[in-house]
Amino acid sequence: MLNVKSENCINCETCNERSPLFSLLNKEELAIMNSGRFEVQFDAGETIVKQGTSATHMMVLTGGMAKLFLQGFDRRNLILDIILPWKLFGGPGLFTDMRYHYTVTALEKTHVCFVSAENARKVIRLNPDFAESILRHCNRNGAANFDRLISLTQKQMPGRLADALLYLYNEIFRTTKFVLPLSRLELGEMSNMTKESVTRILKDFENEGIIALDNKSIQILKLETLKDISLRG
Amino acid sequence: MLNVKSENCINCETCNERSPLFSLLNKEELAIMNSGRFEVQFDAGETIVKQGTSATHMMVLTGGMAKLFLQGFDRRNLILDIILPWKLFGGPGLFTDMRYHYTVTALEKTHVCFVSAENARKVIRLNPDFAESILRHCNRNGAANFDRLISLTQKQMPGRLADALLYLYNEIFRTTKFVLPLSRLELGEMSNMTKESVTRILKDFENEGIIALDNKSIQILKLETLKDISLRG
DNA sequence: AAAAATAAATGATTTATCTCATTTTCTTTT
DNA sequence: AAAAGAAAATGAGATAAATCATTTATTTTT
Incomplete structure (x- = not known):
């Protein structure tokens, strides 16, 4: 049996109150996000998304903790983030080459909600506030990566x-x-x-x-x- | 007299045919972009935008060549991009902290078109295709920065x-x-x-x-x- | 609880890269 | 065209950080 727990997990309407991003959505938009959505539990060490594979979903961590990292040469990794509940991830491959550009693995027992990238895209096109927030999210990540570039190359x-x-x-x-x-x-x-x-x-x-x-x-x-x-x- | 050449520079409607992003805009949207827009010429070595200052505009390079770089510690720079005509820039500060997160200086005589960030934001909210393209642009930059992080830290x-x-x-x-x-x-x-x-x-x-x-x-x-x-x- | 496996600590050595000083070449100004 | 200035080339020495080998702690498994 699949490790999918759609029955007993929070749905997007309650998520709404927790994820600032989702609070921008109305009933219909939440319904779009909710359709085909699923939640999966991961044990410590398990891979949530793998760099290089098809980026079909946007993810929200709903419980536990994960690490997000780039896989470079000779099994050398570069950890970019620790992910905590209500943090959205999916990466720069969404809406571009549709590949995940990083790997995310669970650091402990972790719950992740998977929203179809196609549905997310629909809602981005419907709701300018949401679109703007996603763009802001993307820009904030960009600024953090600039800081990282300086830290890693100059310190x-x-x-x-x-x-x-x-x-x-x-x-x-x-x-x-x-x-x-x-x-x-x-x-x-x-x-x-x-x-x-x-x-x-x-x-x-x-x-x-x-x-x-x-x-x-x-x-x-x-x-x-x-x-x-x-x-x- | 200011070095602003609004009279003899292309307007957004002709830009339209050159910048793939602008071709997504209709007449009214182009008019919004065009209002308050100005173009400035820079000599080699001159600063087009300076890291840390207020991010009031989105820029399109319309002629010449520029370098985009992060200013780190002790006057040490990290060049991220060479900018050629029809390339859009403005950086991750747009719609977040409203600061430029990088400096751009002209490598030769260069023309830059400045579009108000506020107008760009209006159009992003009006036109989902444009919003999506901007998001894609942002994501592509993000992916390029991942590659850079790996190159600079692991090679x-x-x-x-x-x-x-x-x-x-x-x-x-x-x-x-x-x-x-x-x-x-x-x-x-x-x-x-x-x-x-x-x-x-x-x-x-x-x-x-x-x-x-x-x-x-x-x-x-x-x-x-x-x-x-x-x-x- | 003991054994095995994994992670952390420690030390000696090597190496990639920087710094600094000097010379040469190219570019700009006079 | 000469002089001055800036950029590039070159070499010797210094140094930050990696690698490798070994020991000591912690976990995990049996």
Whole structure:
């Protein structure tokens, strides 16, 4: 039996209240989005979408946590985002070459709602507010990628790792103490360095009292220092 | 007197036949785009838009050539694109934080048409085909930036420089022999390396018979080899 | 609870790339 | 055409970061 749970998952009308984007839609538009929509549960490590395959859907994460990354050369990945509930993804292939340009895999038990790209397109054409919001979403991603390009090409390792930690603080956990959802290898895939370098620099940060590490649990002790390091450390 | 040449420049209706995007617009929509529109000429080296300033306009290059780049730390730039006529730009700040996220400067005498972002937004809301095209444009840029992220973080110098040359061949000149519009420093800003490294690697390429260099003029002799090098040289 | 597997830490070595100094070539100005 | 200025080429040395090998901790499986 397929792992599709259409029966017991929220429908687009309740999603409405959670995803700011969907709140722009009226009943009929939500009905379009809802038709053919399905939700799937993924276990940790499972692939939600795979780079290079047909981009047939727009996805909303409805529970759990996932990582979004580019697959480069020789199995080297570049993690671009951690995805939390109510975040929309689908990527730049939608409405262009209709291919996914990144891979998304679950970091824990995760629920994802799949909306047909064709239906999303219909609604984009019907509702200018929604269209504008999607365009804004796309532009915000674009700006974030510019920041990433600069971080990854112009900062050295401590600065890049500081950026990864600040990303987790600012965008994901919003508290200075949290459990790292990523391994050393994955932190390296986020900040473009080897796992050995991640280990060494985390140790340095710890020795300098910038962070406290206890296994997977991390606490940012000197946020301002970390921000300084981010601005070229 | 201002350097604004509204009198003798093409208006949006003739632009229509040149810019695929504008051909989607009807008379009224073109009139909206046209209202308050102005065209400015820039000399080589002049700044067309400056990163960080208010993003009030969408631009179309109508003549000449420009470079689009991110300004990072310590006056270090990252060139993302060479802009040719009929190419639209404005960046991810449009409709989000209303700031330009990159700087564009003229590489030669250049004409640029400025359309008010507010008018563009009106037309996006009126015309779903146009909205969809703008979204597609935005998505294509997004995909190109993914490729750039991988090139810049995962390839070493010869591969990155090969990518810069292949970009000039594929996207700009479409012939194997052309006059380099960029200095060694700028080629370095495109491929994230120092001007000295650019010089050395170009020399290597020349010694291996992959390219022929004569001052600013370059000819790609072994396109396939260059493509091989791009895929991890 | 022990064993196996995986992840993290640590150290020694190598390598890609940058920096800085100098010379040569090209371009612009006078 | 000469002089000045800018860009490119070249070489030697410094350095950030990767690689590889080994040990120590953590998880996961049995």
